[in-house]
Amino acid sequence: MSQRDYYEVLGVSRDANADEMKNAFRQLARKYHPDINKEADAEERFKELNEAYAVLSDPEKRAAFDRYGHAGLNGMGGMPDFSGMDFSDIFEDFFGFNMGGGRRKARNAPRRGADLGQTVQLSFEESVFGIDKDIEYTRDEICTTCQGSGAEAGTTPEKCTACDGRGEVRHMRQTFLGSMVQVVTCPTCNGKGEVIKSPCKVCHGNGLERKTVTKTVKIPGGVDSGTQVRLSGEGQPGVNGGPNGNLYVEIRVKNHKFYRRQGDNILLDLNINVAQATLGAEIDVPTVHGDEKLVIPSGTQPGKVFTLRNKGIPHLRGGGRGDEKVIVNIEIPSKLDDTQRKLFEELADTLGSEVLPQEKSIFDILKDVLGG
Numbered sequence: 001m002s003q004r005d006y007y008e009v010l011g012v013s014r015d016a017n018a019d020e021m022k023n024a025f026r027q028l029a030r031k032y033h034p035d036i037n038k039e040a041d042a043e044e045r046f047k048e049l050n051e052a053y054a055v056l057s058d059p060e061k062r063a064a065f066d067r068y069g070h071a072g073l074n075g076m077g078g079m080p081d082f083s084g085m086d087f088s089d090i091f092e093d094f095f096g097f098n099m100g101g102g103r104r105k106a107r108n109a110p111r112r113g114a115d116l117g118q119t120v121q122l123s124f125e126e127s128v129f130g131i132d133k134d135i136e137y138t139r140d141e142i143c144t145t146c147q148g149s150g151a152e153a154g155t156t157p158e159k160c161t162a163c164d165g166r167g168e169v170r171h172m173r174q175t176f177l178g179s180m181v182q183v184v185t186c187p188t189c190n191g192k193g194e195v196i197k198s199p200c201k202v203c204h205g206n207g208l209e210r211k212t213v214t215k216t217v218k219i220p221g222g223v224d225s226g227t228q229v230r231l232s233g234e235g236q237p238g239v240n241g242g243p244n245g246n247l248y249v250e251i252r253v254k255n256h257k258f259y260r261r262q263g264d265n266i267l268l269d270l271n272i273n274v275a276q277a278t279l280g281a282e283i284d285v286p287t288v289h290g291d292e293k294l295v296i297p298s299g300t301q302p303g304k305v306f307t308l309r310n311k312g313i314p315h316l317r318g319g320g321r322g323d324e325k326v327i328v329n330i331e332i333p334s335k336l337d338d339t340q341r342k343l344f345e346e347l348a349d350t351l352g353s354e355v356l357p358q359e360k361s362i363f364d365i366l367k368d369v370l371g372g
Contacts, residue, residue: 168183281296
């Protein structure tokens with residue numbers, strides 16, 4: 001790549017001040033750094049940027065370049081030497097930005113505590129009506145002996161001398177650009193900025209102790225397996241004064257003996273006998289709200305679905321509740337006494353023996369009615 005005017009490389013005017021050149025360099029360095037920009041000429045462009053900034057940020061070299069151009073630099077002993085130049089303030093700012101543009105947090109900055117999870121099992125009825133449920137789980141809490149300092153009584157943590165309390169240290173490393181500053185977590189204090197010479201005997205200097213806690217979870221009616229209830233601030237404690245995490249309670253609902261759930265509707269399979277289906281009847285049907293009267297009309301066929309309005313599960317978001325769907329099954333007696341057999345034989349004589357194929361199976365009918 002042929003040498004270009006250094007002001008052109010940085011995209012600044014010849015009368016640009018130091019801050020303007022520094023800002024221009026930062027923006028272009030982010031754009032062309034080889035770790036971010038994968039274009040073929042990114043590394044060369046990056047080298048060119050650093051060469052231009054190394055010259056124009058040095059008053060003596062800038063004056064020589066302004067007067068004689070590149071030839072003036074050659075007269076000063078060849079191309080710029082980056083090895084003694086401190087780019088630390090610029091590249092700390094540069095590498096302090098993640099790919100999304102957010103600034104890197106200091107090692108000892110306040111951080112939110114971790115979230116915790118717990119599972120609670122409910123009966124079918126509890127999931128319908130809701131319940132206040134006590135749950136027990138373990139989490140870290142501030143040590144009551146040292147009040148979270150991690151130090152033995154009568155002592156206090158001391159500022160780490162290795163990092164001067166910053167929680168991070170800088171190391172110089174050589175790159176193709178010369179000496180670069182690398183910022184890493186302080187190995188002496190592990191990023192805390194403090195060291196504890198006399199650790200608390202209860203928490204061993206951690207400042208936290210493991211405890212079992214009990215919390216009451218208010219579970220609303222209408223929840224289902226997989227529903228999560230959040231308890232804000234009941235998770236792990238924050239770090240360096242940060243907020244606590246949350247506790248997420250996941251619901252598991254036990255299967256019921258005869259109720260099934262479909263959305264916010266309750267399904268109930270109900271057996272009636274041949275006489276009730278043929279002649280009609282009024283029967284008591286169980287619901288989660290108590291027994292309800294249901295009129296079975298004469299001639300009811302197997303698979304007939306009756307709807308009991310508002311006898312289902314409350315809507316978790318918004319008012320109202322679902323229905324109960326009663327699916328009728330005709331129970332055929334497996335044993336008959338003599339009188340019953342004689343009556344059925346007489347009935348059979350009046351009904352005849354002709355059989356006809358059915359256009360739809362009972363399963364197809366149920367799919368149409370229940371939407372499944």
